[in-house]
Amino acid sequence: MTTTADDPGETTGPAPIDAADATARRTLVVAVLGFFVVTLDAVVVNVALPSIREDTGSGIAGLQWVVDGYTLAFAALLLWGGALSDRIGARRAFAAGMAMFAVASAACGAAPDLVSLVAARVVQGGAAAVMMPASMSLIRAAYPDPDRRAWAIGIWAMGGAAASTSGPLLGGLLTLVSWRWIFFVNLPVGIVALALVLRAERSPRQHQTFDWRGQLAAVVAMAALTFGTIEAGSHGFGAPLVLGALAVAVLAVVAFVVTERRVADPVVPLGLFAVRNVRIANAVGFAFVFCYYGLPFVMSLHLQEDRGLSSFATGVTFLPMMVVGAMLTPFSARVTARFGPRAVIGAGMGSMVTGFVVLAALPAGAPVAAIAAGMLLVGLGGPFTAPPIAAVLLGSVPGDLAGTASGVFNTSRQLGGALAVAAFGGLLSLGSGDLTGLRVSLVVSAGVALAAGLSAARIDTAMARDDPAVAEGAPGEQ
Numbered sequence: 001m002t003t004t005a006d007d008p009g010e011t012t013g014p015a016p017i018d019a020a021d022a023t024a025r026r027t028l029v030v031a032v033l034g035f036f037v038v039t040l041d042a043v044v045v046n047v048a049l050p051s052i053r054e055d056t057g058s059g060i061a062g063l064q065w066v067v068d069g070y071t072l073a074f075a076a077l078l079l080w081g082g083a084l085s086d087r088i089g090a091r092r093a094f095a096a097g098m099a100m101f102a103v104a105s106a107a108c109g110a111a112p113d114l115v116s117l118v119a120a121r122v123v124q125g126g127a128a129a130v131m132m133p134a135s136m137s138l139i140r141a142a143y144p145d146p147d148r149r150a151w152a153i154g155i156w157a158m159g160g161a162a163a164s165t166s167g168p169l170l171g172g173l174l175t176l177v178s179w180r181w182i183f184f185v186n187l188p189v190g191i192v193a194l195a196l197v198l199r200a201e202r203s204p205r206q207h208q209t210f211d212w213r214g215q216l217a218a219v220v221a222m223a224a225l226t227f228g229t230i231e232a233g234s235h236g237f238g239a240p241l242v243l244g245a246l247a248v249a250v251l252a253v254v255a256f257v258v259t260e261r262r263v264a265d266p267v268v269p270l271g272l273f274a275v276r277n278v279r280i281a282n283a284v285g286f287a288f289v290f291c292y293y294g295l296p297f298v299m300s301l302h303l304q305e306d307r308g309l310s311s312f313a314t315g316v317t318f319l320p321m322m323v324v325g326a327m328l329t330p331f332s333a334r335v336t337a338r339f340g341p342r343a344v345i346g347a348g349m350g351s352m353v354t355g356f357v358v359l360a361a362l363p364a365g366a367p368v369a370a371i372a373a374g375m376l377l378v379g380l381g382g383p384f385t386a387p388p389i390a391a392v393l394l395g396s397v398p399g400d401l402a403g404t405a406s407g408v409f410n411t412s413r414q415l416g417g418a419l420a421v422a423a424f425g426g427l428l429s430l431g432s433g434d435l436t437g438l439r440v441s442l443v444v445s446a447g448v449a450l451a452a453g454l455s456a457a458r459i460d461t462a463m464a465r466d467d468p469a470v471a472e473g474a475p476g477e478q
Contacts, residue, residue: 024142026196031135036160037190037193040185043171047168047172047175047296048175049300050304051311052066062118064425068422069121069125076129077129079215081134082406083404085134090135093131093133093134094134094197096130097131098190099190100126100127104123104127105124109182132406137403139153149391149394153333153391154387156390157329161329168315168317168319169316172310172311211260214268217252218267220249221256222249224248225415226422228249229419267404278393281409284385286412286413286415290419290445291356291449295442297424298438299317317375320376320379328380333391336388341461345385345453345456346453348385349381349453351377351378352378358377381449393409427441428441
């Protein structure tokens with residue numbers, strides 16, 4: 001595979017060490033800001049849902065699409081975003097994605113009705129799908145040393161942790177003025193990131209054709225799967241519309257696999273999945289987001305609609321969960337280096353399982369402080385799961401496939417988030433005036449987290465580095 005710089009006129013020869021370090025740090029800041037706004041828009045909207053519902057007159061299905069319009073487009077286009085990052089260069093891809101994200105955020109804030117809001121959220125998700133793998137590729141290139149890369153990933157993860165921490169509280173505060181401001185807040189962050197990315201390290205690019213058939217099949221598969229799950233909450237899994245959507249998803253998955261086996265330049269080299277760590281990273285990434293971001297959806301609605309809390313009080317209830325994640329994230333790389341990714345990820349998922357079980361067992365009249373304590377246990381899983389599993393992934397693939405591997409990884413993560421909202425939205429309709437749906441959602445989350453923790457025990461700690469078998473799509477267990 002041939003690579004070139006993403007800009008003409010790139011100078012050759014080694015840069016001074018101090019200049020190289022400064023460029024790497026600047027690149028890391030750009031990646032952190034990207035992760036911040038992408039994560040913020042996945043969580044900040046949750047506490048604003050009741051206000052959006054009141055302003056637009058939408059039902060639970062409409063609120064699901066406000067959330068899933070973003071996550072669905074994000075998940076569906078991440079494979080393409082990862083391939084785009086590898087082909088045009090991570091810096092260019094990130095800049096284009098950030099510019100589109102800022103424009104879409106302004107459109108969300110100015111949306112006159114629910115349909116316009118959902119449409120703008122879809123564009124936001126598409127832009128995020130370009131930014132996320134590009135941010136991981138920027139880190140992979142800027143920090144080739146595995147130990148320094150693990151540290152950089154921990155800092156990068158702080159962008160997501162900061163967004164998760166501030167999201168509910170910031171969303172609650174802004175919603176007191178208007179829910180529209182939760183989107184306008186992205187604009188200054190986008191401007192700063194765009195200014196910095198122009199000074200980041202120039203990225204290599206691959207000259208390959210785009211696998212349009214494979215990408216189309218992937219988009220159809222994930223869109224149909226999520227749509228079918230959402231509609232199942234309203235009509236039941238036996239409804240013709242739901243069965244038809246799930247059938248389309250299955251057919252699209254088959255078409256995707258067949259296409260990827262035949263094309264010269266697949267959007268996802270199937271050899272990636274021959275690497276054990278890649279398979280485990282995608283499974284853990286799916287489970288983590290399913291649990292971690294499904295919880296705010298169900299608990300925000302419960303706290304405001306069942307318990308009568310304001311949007312701000314709801315944000316405050318989430319604060320311990322989010323703060324503990326932000327505080328511990330900087331220590332993630334050090335702890336992982338000491339105990340290894342198997343033990344750390346297993347402990348993180350174990351804490352999440354405990355938190356979900358505690359929340360499910362609380363009586364209907366439990367103090368809000370008890371709910372906050374249960375969510376804090378879930379929050380403990382964040383810093384000990386998300387950064388280590390990302391480091392496992394990037395350490396197990398060659399640099400020229402970092403964007404593609406990141407796209408696959410983040411596809412599984414965002415698909416987990418989309419399906420969590422879709423499934424939990426349906427479960428919340430169980431029972432009449434009781435907490436049956438909430439408790440079933442929490443028990444399901446505990447089971448998913450437990451399965452992910454067990455799978456992490458199979459991580460190969462002697463992680464592959466630039467394995468040619470992966471690059472060529474050859475089989476083999478790493």
